[in-house]
Amino acid sequence: MTDGESGRPLRLLWLGTYERDYTRTRTLMAGLRRRGVEVIECHRPLWELTRHKAGGFLSPQRLGATGASFLQAWGGLAREQRRLGPVDAVVAGYPYQPDALPAWIFARGRRVPLIADAMISFSDTLAGDRARVGSTAGAALAALDKVTFRCADVLIVDTRAHAAYFEESFGVAPKRMGVVRLGAETAIFKPAPLPAGEPRALFYGKLSPMHGLETIVRAARVEGTPPVRLIGGGQLDGWLADEIERDPPPRMEHLPWVEHERLGEELAGAGICLGIFGASAKAARVVPNKVYHAMSVGRPIITADTPAAREVLQEGQNALLVPAGDHEALAAAMIRLANDRGLCERLGEAARKTFLEVGSEDAVARDFLAAVEGVRRDRRRDGRAQPDEETADRLGTA
16 A cells, blocks of 8 residues: 555554564554555564563552563664654554553654554453452553543544443544454464364453353353363463362363464364353453454354444354353353354354455455544644644643
């Protein structure tokens, strides 16, 4: 893709401590490069150095060290970005909030828009869904969300449900948001035929409350359900170990970790993919990575029937949707698929077709570029060369 005025390739500067190996980041960059966009990375690793990020960086014991590492990283980034030449936009990747202010300063200095791949609210995730911090810290995180969201010229979110939440909770104008699905890396998550024999249900992910782990474990105890392979670790490690010891589901196995590059193989060997089943407000706004991965491979999916899920999935057409938190409905859906290979094949094929439309690398890049071009067009029309004065006044840098 070229810049509309100069005819040269569009240049996007990914700047900050974003999680470079996160599947969303890799999917989006790959799609943009395929479309001819010059993606320039100016990055320092910080958050990916810890496998499970459930608020540990905010603990009193680690906050000082985290802050020092952050300042050191941005010192290096400040020097490096000066040598990179002109760009058309600065992108602050996930997790966005820590990088918001320095990224905004450098975007303002370059007189280009700041695009924030935000996806989540820190207060919603850490104080709400995961309950890792108390009310005081939660209020501080909500204030951080509000200020950092105002830094961005465009805020990228993953679902329309999230966009509505950001508008209601933080006052983000709809015209400043773009919906870009999480997608999946097609080099890892390749289409594969259903394996022969009895299908195995697969769940993987960080074990956080949003996933509805209790619902999955209880469903796995129901007589007649197919084998369940559960992969992952995290906040609920202790709870899961206690549950398995107390009343082990007869056909469930748990693996603490599998490398991301092997997850495509895991899906190829499974007959059913399990999404998320938590009943929290955040769970209703999310379509997780694993669902797009399964769609790319062409697997039948069972996940909770939520507003976000209904944006890309239709009951009985490309997935089975069950009430959130209902282990009996989940068990019934697994048994239904285990006994109907034809249904599995139809759902998997339809899921793959939907993935190509909304979740492929090309599709997510297309939607991202639409958001970028929209803000650049508005800035040219309005004659603006830097973020709006209201944002500058709020940050005290005007």
